[in-house]
Amino acid sequence: MMKIERFYDEGLAHASYAVLSNKEIVLIDPARDPRPYYEYAINNEAKIVGVIETHPHADFTSSHLEIHHTTGATIYTSELVGADYPHQAFDQGDHIQLGEISLEAINTPGHSPDSISILVIDPDGKEHALFTGDTLFVGDVGRPDLRENVGNIKAKAEELARNLYSSTRDKIMTLPEDVIIYPAHGPGSLCGKNISSELQSTIGKELKENPALQDMSENEFVKLITEDQPWVPKYFQYNVALNKAGLESFEQSIRAATNLIHKENLIETVLIVDTRQAVDFQAGHHKNAINIPDSLKFETWLGSIVDPSESFYLVGYDEEHLHQIMEKVAKIGYEKSVNGLLWNDSGSIKENIFNKQEFDNNPDQFTVVDIRNENEVKNMTIFESAIHIPLPRLRESTEHIPTNKPIAVHCAGGLRSAIGSSILSLKLNGAKVLDMGTNIKQYKS
Known part of the structure; x- marks a missing residue:
């Protein structure tokens, strides 16, 4: 018997997995909170015997070390990680026997130099599924620009993109078309740019539909996956280092x-x-x-x-x-x-409230700050005269914003403008800052 269970965190668009066979469980890329995995083990009267890290993740912290200390499970990861926690190297051709099935490591560098994918081989010796970490997503591949300054091995984005071309073509795309793909992320993750809303796929479906797996030269592939990647949050490099060390x-x-x-x-x-x-x-x-x-x-x-x-x-x-x-x-x-x-103390400083009628009557009397992402602005201009500073860069870029007129801050729907207007109110002390909030929807054509 074999069972694969997905645990999905919508906030971080992170998928982790439990592979169960003969009352033994191996976890793959677990989240920081280990409690759901313990509950799963109890409900299935099974024991967690292993944890596999496909690479040191940038976008979340993992509970691999805590699970090891709590359950005695062996942590497996590539030797290339240079992990500081107790672990067993798990690289190309290595196997873990789990009940009636086998888990095989495949080194798939590209998103990171130390990425591995895990091939599930069923009791009949058939290749059944592939856990791809951040190497291959549904409809996308992992971004290659997160390991230039952190990790045991550092590599430039172009070099990793070329590695990813080889990993996908020589190792992943050669697997049988019915092999199920289980990636570490879904839509909304900043580890890719066009991840599908589907959380699993097959090799055959990705060969047909994934733009990054279509017939193209290595240079065309590099251009495709290095262009228009989303911003890199400040915490990404920090999380790589934390995961390499293991957390409390x-x-x-x-x-x-x-x-x-x-x-x-x-x-x-x-x-x-x-x-x-x-x-x-x-x-x-x-x-x-x-x-x-x-x-x-x-x-x-x-x-x-x-x-x-x-x-x-x-x-x-x-x-x-x-x-x-x-x-x-x-x-x-x-x-x-x-x-x-x-808590129970809101403070006494009040913010100015945006008045749509005043803005519509005298738009030239306002400085408009657009804090949407680069691709959003590229796809739709809302106010021609707006100063564009993406929200992740706003705290470091306020010197570019004049304060002689009221400042109206907008995003695409209202959440980010609440953050952005509060940043500008604090940084531009004395300036009149207004959050356009959900009013922005009325200006979008």
Whole structure:
């Protein structure tokens, strides 16, 4: 008997897996919180005997070391990772026997120099499935530009793109067409640029439909996958280093970082990340606060705007809400940066409210700041005169924004403009900053 279970985190678009055979489980690319895997093992009366890391992930922190300490499971990863935690090297041709099935390592560099894919061989010796990590997604391949400055092996994007061309053509595309593809990410992940909404596929389907697997020269492939990649969040390099070392217990890390702070004890120079919704933040917040509203993508925006070396306080609605926020913070390894938590105290600084009628009557009397991504602006111009600064670069780029007129900040739907307007209010002290919010939808043709 063999069973494959997917665990999916929508916020990070991250898929991890449990492979079960004969009451033994091997986990692949587990998330930071190990509790769902323990529950799965209990429900199936099975034992977790192994954890495989396809590479040191950039976009989330893994629980591989905690699972090893808790269950005694062996951690497997490529020798090229140079992992600092106890592990067994798992490289080209190596096998793990799991009950009646076998898991075989295939070195597939490209997204990272140390990436592996895992081929599942069923009890009849047939190639059944392939866990591709960030090498191959449904409809896309992994971006090659995340390992230029971090990791045991560093490599330039073009070099890795050429490696990925070989990995896909020589190792993945040669497998039988009915082999099932299980990638580590779905749509919305910043580890690819055009990932499909489907969470699994087959070799045959990808050969037909995946643009990166079509007939093309190596140079054409390199151009295709190095152009128009999304931004790289500030936390990505930090997470590669954390995952290479292995992290502490998920729950213990959260508890150690979550002390209640009274407003009288706030250090004035420390950033405050207010996680309440924009309307509540605008009605009253603390000095030195920016607003990153709790949302599906909270951890991505936190790690894109706040540097991993930067300490900050967290503000939320209540203790339960902030515990949930801390779990998201820990997913990207930022829990040690939290100086303390604050709730039941909204602060007295109020934000200016955008008035659509005033803007429509005198649009020239406003400086418009467009904080959408490069590709969004390329595909649709909303205001010809707008200053364009993508949100992930906004905190470092405020000197380009004049303050002699009210500043109207917009994105595509309203969430990012709440973050962006709060950043500009703090950085451009004294300027009149307005969040256009959902009003922007009325200006999009």
